Amino acid sequence: MTAVPAAPAPAPARTAAAGTGATTGTGTLLRFALRRDRLRLPVWIAALLLFTLATAGKLETLYPHLADRATIAGTMGSPAALAMTGPRRYVEGYTAPGGSGFGAMLGHETIGFAAVLIALMSVLTVVRHTRDEEETGRAELLRSTVVGRHAPLTAALLLALAAVVVLGGLLALGLGCYGPTRGDWHGALLYGAVCAGVGAVFAGVAAVTVQLTEHARSASGAALAVVGAAYVLRAAGDVGDGTLSWLSPIGWAQRSYPYVDGSWWPLLPTAAAALLTAAAGYVLSTRRDVGAGLRPPRRGRPAASRALASPPWFALRLQRGLLAGFGCALLLLGGMYGSLLGDVDDLLGAGATRRALDPALAQAGGASLAESFASIVMIVNAVVAAVCAVLAALRPRAEESAGRAEPLLATGLSRTRWLSGQLAVALLGSTLAMLLAGLGFGAAGAASTGDRGLLLSLPGAALAYAPGLWVTVGVAAVLYGWLPRAAPAAWLVPVYAFGVGYLGRVLRFPDWTEDLSPFGHVPQLPAQQLDLAPLAVLTAVAAALLAAGVWGFRRRDLETK
Amino acid sequence: MKTSTTDPAVSARGLVKNFGRTRALDGLDLEVRTGEVHGFLGPNGAGKSTALRILLGLLRADAGSARLLGHDPWHDAVPLHRRLAYVPGDVELWPNLSGGEAIDLLARLRGGIDRARRDELVERFDLDPTKKGRTYSKGNRQKVAIVAALASDAELLLLDEPTAGLDPLMEVVFQDVVLQAKAAGRTVLLSSHVLAQVEKLCDRVSIIRLGRIAQSGTLGELRHLTRTTVEAETERPAAGLAELPGVHGLREERVDEPAASEGSGAESGAGGGGQLTGSRVHFAVDGAHLDAAIRHLSGLGLRSLTSHPPTLEELMLRHYGDELAANGHTSAAAAGEGAAR
Numbered sequence: 001m002t003a004v005p006a007a008p009a010p011a012p013a014r015t016a017a018a019g020t021g022a023t024t025g026t027g028t029l030l031r032f033a034l035r036r037d038r039l040r041l042p043v044w045i046a047a048l049l050l051f052t053l054a055t056a057g058k059l060e061t062l063y064p065h066l067a068d069r070a071t072i073a074g075t076m077g078s079p080a081a082l083a084m085t086g087p088r089r090y091v092e093g094y095t096a097p098g099g100s101g102f103g104a105m106l107g108h109e110t111i112g113f114a115a116v117l118i119a120l121m122s123v124l125t126v127v128r129h130t131r132d133e134e135e136t137g138r139a140e141l142l143r144s145t146v147v148g149r150h151a152p153l154t155a156a157l158l159l160a161l162a163a164v165v166v167l168g169g170l171l172a173l174g175l176g177c178y179g180p181t182r183g184d185w186h187g188a189l190l191y192g193a194v195c196a197g198v199g200a201v202f203a204g205v206a207a208v209t210v211q212l213t214e215h216a217r218s219a220s221g222a223a224l225a226v227v228g229a230a231y232v233l234r235a236a237g238d239v240g241d242g243t244l245s246w247l248s249p250i251g252w253a254q255r256s257y258p259y260v261d262g263s264w265w266p267l268l269p270t271a272a273a274a275l276l277t278a279a280a281g282y283v284l285s286t287r288r289d290v291g292a293g294l295r296p297p298r299r300g301r302p303a304a305s306r307a308l309a310s311p312p313w314f315a316l317r318l319q320r321g322l323l324a325g326f327g328c329a330l331l332l333l334g335g336m337y338g339s340l341l342g343d344v345d346d347l348l349g350a351g352a353t354r355r356a357l358d359p360a361l362a363q364a365g366g367a368s369l370a371e372s373f374a375s376i377v378m379i380v381n382a383v384v385a386a387v388c389a390v391l392a393a394l395r396p397r398a399e400e401s402a403g404r405a406e407p408l409l410a411t412g413l414s415r416t417r418w419l420s421g422q423l424a425v426a427l428l429g430s431t432l433a434m435l436l437a438g439l440g441f442g443a444a445g446a447a448s449t450g451d452r453g454l455l456l457s458l459p460g461a462a463l464a465y466a467p468g469l470w471v472t473v474g475v476a477a478v479l480y481g482w483l484p485r486a487a488p489a490a491w492l493v494p495v496y497a498f499g500v501g502y503l504g505r506v507l508r509f510p511d512w513t514e515d516l517s518p519f520g521h522v523p524q525l526p527a528q529q530l531d532l533a534p535l536a537v538l539t540a541v542a543a544a545l546l547a548a549g550v551w552g553f554r555r556r557d558l559e560t561k
Numbered sequence: 562m563k564t565s566t567t568d569p570a571v572s573a574r575g576l577v578k579n580f581g582r583t584r585a586l587d588g589l590d591l592e593v594r595t596g597e598v599h600g601f602l603g604p605n606g607a608g609k610s611t612a613l614r615i616l617l618g619l620l621r622a623d624a625g626s627a628r629l630l631g632h633d634p635w636h637d638a639v640p641l642h643r644r645l646a647y648v649p650g651d652v653e654l655w656p657n658l659s660g661g662e663a664i665d666l667l668a669r670l671r672g673g674i675d676r677a678r679r680d681e682l683v684e685r686f687d688l689d690p691t692k693k694g695r696t697y698s699k700g701n702r703q704k705v706a707i708v709a710a711l712a713s714d715a716e717l718l719l720l721d722e723p724t725a726g727l728d729p730l731m732e733v734v735f736q737d738v739v740l741q742a743k744a745a746g747r748t749v750l751l752s753s754h755v756l757a758q759v760e761k762l763c764d765r766v767s768i769i770r771l772g773r774i775a776q777s778g779t780l781g782e783l784r785h786l787t788r789t790t791v792e793a794e795t796e797r798p799a800a801g802l803a804e805l806p807g808v809h810g811l812r813e814e815r816v817d818e819p820a821a822s823e824g825s826g827a828e829s830g831a832g833g834g835g836q837l838t839g840s841r842v843h844f845a846v847d848g849a850h851l852d853a854a855i856r857h858l859s860g861l862g863l864r865s866l867t868s869h870p871p872t873l874e875e876l877m878l879r880h881y882g883d884e885l886a887a888n889g890h891t892s893a894a895a896a897g898e899g900a901a902r
Contacts, residue, residue: 214695215656300659302690308662309669318655403653407706410617410647410719411670414639558619560610561651 025147029155033129037159044121045167048114049174056106056179058507069094069101072506076108079344079369080376083235083337084502086112086254087245093260102180103187103259109506111194111258113499115250116231118167118195119202122160123223126206129156132216134291143290153210153285157203157278164199168192187259194253197270201249202227204274207281213293221325228329228384232336239340249273311413311421316429318399319392323429326388327436330381334437337377338444338458341370370449374441374458375527379501381437382465382519386472386494389430393476396422397487403561415554423477423546430469438462461525467538468497471518474545481552484559493518568631570595570717570748571616575625578611578772585611587772588625593750593765598743600763601752602877608772609752610650613721616750617647630717643672646710650722650752652702654694660705661690667709679712685734699726711738718742718749724758736761756873768880775880784870787879788845791854796862798840805857807850812843839864 063069073094075081082088086108093104130153133139139152172192175181181188202223209222230248237245238254245251252266288294307313316323396419399405409415442458445451476490497517504514514520518541521534571593578586586608593599603609614620616629618638627634632641654663664683668674683690686704697705703726710718724735732755739749739762753759759766760780767777776783788809794816803811816839840861846854858866871879 297693297696299691300657300662300693302659302661304658304662304665304669308658308666314666318657321657403649403651404655406614406619407647407649407652407667407709408670409619410642410645410649411667412639412643412672413670555621557621558614560614560619561653 022148022150023154025145025151026154026158029142029147029151030158033155033159037125037128041121041125041159041163045163045170048117048121048167049170052106052110052114052171053174053178055110055503055507056102056175056181059102059105059109060180062508063102063105066095066097066101069105072105076105076506078373079239079340080373082238083340083373083377084112084380085109085238086234087238087242089257090254090260093257096260099181099184100187100259103175103184103191105506106175106181107191107254107258107260109503111191111254112231112234112250113502114195115198115253116227118164118199119227119230119250120224122164122199122203123206123220123227125160125163126156126203127210127216127220127223129159130207131210131214131219135214135216137291140290150282150285153207153281157207157281160203160206161200164196164203167199168196171195181259184259186262190256190258190262190264193264193267194256194258194270197267197274198249198253200274201270201277204277204281207278208284211281211284211288211294213295214291214297215293218321221322225325225329228333232333236336236340240343311417312424313421315395315422315425319395319425319429322388322391323425323433326384326391326429326433330384330388330433330437331440333384334381334440334442334458334462335444337374337381338441338446338454339448341373341445341454342448344370344373368451370445370451370454371457371526374445374454374461375524378441378458378461378465378524379497379519381441381462382434382468382522383494383498383501385430385434385437385465385469386497386519388433389426389469389472390476390490390494392426392429393423393473394480394487394490395426397480397484400484400559406558406560409558416550419477419481419550419553423473423549426473426476427470430473431463431466434462434465434469435459457526464525464530464535465519465522467535467542468518468522470542471538471545474542474549477549478545478552479549481549481556484556567595569593569628571599571627571629571750573612573616573625573627576612576615576622576627577624578608578615578620579623585772586615586622586625589769589773590777591767591774592777593748595748596743596746597764598739598749598751598762600759600766601750601769602754602756602759602766603752603769607769609769610721612769613647613719613750613752616719617642617645644715645717645719646671646713646715647719648703648706648710648721648723650725652706654697654702654705656693656695658694659691660688660694660697660701663694663705664690664709664712667706668713671709671713671715673714674712675714679708682708682712682738685738686731700728700731703727704731707735707738711742716747718747718751720749720751720753722752722754724753724755732758756877760873768877770880780873783876785848787871787876788847789851789868789870790843790845791851791858791866791868792841792843793858793866794839794841794864795858796839796864799842799858799861802842802844802854802857805846805850805854807847808854809845809847810843814841815839816841 063072073091076085076094077088077091090104090108094101094108096104130139133142133152142152169192172185172188175191176183176185176188205226206219206223209226210216210219212222213219230250233248234245234251234254237243237248237251245255249270252270256263256266284294308317396405399422405418408418438459438461441462442455445454445458472490472493475493476487479487479490497519500509500514500517500520503509518538521538523529523531523534569592571591573589573591576586576589576591577584589608589612591612601609601612611620615622616627616634618634618641621635629641630644634641654660658666661683664679665674668679686708688701688704688708692701694702703723707723710720718739724732727735736758739751742749743762749762751759751762763780765777765779766783768775768783798815799813802808842858844854855866
């Protein structure tokens with residue numbers, strides 16, 4: 001494949017408006033993209049809107065009195081809660097009179113969470129309409145028509161921008177008209193604007209990552225790693241002195257403080273970052289051919305190694321990039337949380353305050369503040385490891401629908417061995433990634449607090465989540481075995497676990513909502529006692545799910561192209 | 562013609578497969594004898610790939626039975642797969658594995674690879690085994706699967722349009738290696754659209770249409786079953802020819818003796834002015850009625866006669882020509898009517 005020269009000469013009949021430039025055809029592509037995403041984007045936008053408005057409404061019913069809000073402010077001011085949600089200044093606003101107190105709670109609780117989801121929407125949208133099209137070869141067909149060199153990227157960015165602007169507008173409208181914040185249009189508009197701003201920045205980030213490699217998966221992965229880094233940087237900043245938060249687009253959004261201080265100027269770095277990243281994407285795109293990455297593909301071995309024909313090794317070979325990426329990310333994430341442990345002890349030295357912070361943990365007794373903090377934030381590591389588990393467990397589905405399972409399953413390789421190999425990699429890979437998070441957490445925690453016991457206790461606490469990860473893989477396996485088209489529903493497990501873990505306490509979800517998540521049953525080590533019974537049950541459930549998935553796959557038709 | 566007295570390598574009876582409301586196979590019968598190269602012909606969507614995937618145990622038939630090398634393809638899929646090799650029509654490779662790795666992977670999972678043969682095939686097909694899966698063209702991806710299939714000691718080769726995307730030079734190499742495989746006693750079921758390839762390689766063919774076999778046999782038998790084209794010049798007008806059974810598409814021209822070489826004839830019955838001295842006829846006749854038609858012609862004073870058997874292309878067109886209007890016709894009637902068009 002070679003580079004297509006800029007815009008082909010337009011037919012004389014074409015109007016001047018159609019143009020002859022590098023963006024010719026953008027309008028047509030944009031309408032086409034809107035048509036393709038006519039269901040997907042509205043669902044994203046509606047879900048995010050409903051989530052925000054429902055949270056706002058729920059806050060009003062749960063904390064009607066100033067005293068209620070003062071109590072929850074104590075809990076939400078703990079370092080663990082700040083690391084999960086957002087900066088402390090919101091907490092000071094909890095007890096403000098009228099709607100702005102609820103607005104402060106809403107901003108604190110939802111901006112960080114919504115920003116991650118909005119970033120995800122932007123990244124997936126841009127990748128879907130650029131690199132995904134190139135990888136499948138569809139872009140080549142389009143680019144051979146009257147479509148300029150920059151038209152596909154421009155259309156994808158405009159689509160993502162339109163989606164976040166519509167979302168921001170609806171959020172402003174909804175918060176201005178509904179819930180405890182109704183009537184405060186300054187806060188509502190700022191809230192909508194910062195959400196749209198985060199989406200715009202990550203659309204720009206995706207515009208860069210789609211230029212780097214040939215594969216849509218890697219492009220999404222790289223952009224989502226930036227999202228993860230942004231979330232982690234602001235967590236570190238919000239627990240510490242705040243400096244690191246200023247390196248994060250999510251931090252900028254939170255530090256506009258809608259309903260608290262209400263400052264618009266953090267939108268400046270946001271807009272600058274969005275423009276710069278998008279511009280970098282355009283520049284990089286001119287340095288490569290259609291369908292190619294920036295790096296030329298390397299040559300491979302002329303013959304296979306002995307191990308390749310062993311199903312687990314083969315699966316590992318396919319997944320090693322994914323697992324290495326998540327392993328590094330989790331090691332860093334754990335290390336970041338570990339480095340905060342020293343601050344935690346300094347921030348809140350008195351044992352009496354701890355009881356107010358988290359009654360559930362205080363009941364366990366004897367736990368240090370660092371241990372309480374570690375127990376609470378460990379769920380974030382587990383959710384990231386669960387994302388890794390879902391990605392790895394859905395790989396068989398990707399292989400099958402791409403037509404790459406068919407030739408293998410027409411050899412002496414049985415379906416059971418093929419699928420078991422893939423699932424074994426998902427099980428062990430996600431467990432190892434979780435262990436790395438625990439090791440990073442423990443090592444950095446021991447360094448920052450001087451408590452060497454953390455070197456063992458935190459990796460142990462991380463491993464306690466392994467049965468939950470296995471259940472996650474099991475859910476994906478059952479869906480794949482019986483309802484392969486519904487397999488992506490396995491994403492609900494980490495999303496649900498994060499949602500319940502993040503919002504459950506503030507919104508006082510009933511207990512059963514936590515019981516639905518496999519991670520809700522994991523003992524919160526090291527603050528709580530190790531209880532093996534739930535772990536044994538989770539392991540048994542995972543084994544049953546995996547067996548059912550393999551059984552279903554053995555008896556169904558292979559999906560063929 | 563090589564025939565075998567042993568059990569057939571493939572035998573399927575009444576295979577039915579539905580995908581939702583679409584009926585992909587509608588009572589398919591298929592028999593492939595051990596040691597033969599069997600051509601599997603049919604238009605796009607006729608059910609060839611579905612049938613092959615049922616024989617591979619990748620899909621499960623809704624009704625009917627199939628035996629492959631004496632075993633059930635769904636139940637005994639894995640042991641059977643050690644004895645057969647498959648080339649899909651649309652080969653997808655792993656983006657981060659080289660072509661050489663993919664060949665070795667497939668062949669080893671099949672139970673072993675003949676190293677020397679593998680290297681020879683890579684050489685003959687002019688394949689660069691170090692390139693990554695993503696960077697191969699369609700033809701080169703097909704080559705990877707073909708080399709992997711032919712480098713192993715499979716008794717049975719199931720090839721689903723294996724040469725789609727191969728250039729003509731590689732087509733020749735492919736035909737050569739398939740004939741080698743046949744000489745080595747292997748059985749081949751070859752689904753194909755390349756009629757020259759089928760005529761060159763296949764002992765017998767089965768023609769599939771709308772999910773069932775329309776016709777099956779050697780090419781000779783198929784030609785006998787269908788029509789021969791006849792062109793003849795007779796001294797007397799060809800009266801009564803049209804009434805003979807099995808004669809189709811009769812065209813007749815009068816021939817004036819002096820002007821015959823210039824071909825100035827007029828349609829019979831048009832009442833031309835020239836002296837009627839002869840007649841030129843063109844028709845197709847069913848194999849079973851050829852003898853009677855030629856006898857009738859010789860009674861008219863036969864001056865010249867040319868006839869040719871149907872080409873495979875004509876055979877195919879006869880079966881598919883009416884595809885668009887196919888609903889409500891039996892396949893036999895369709896085969897008959899196709900010729901009249």
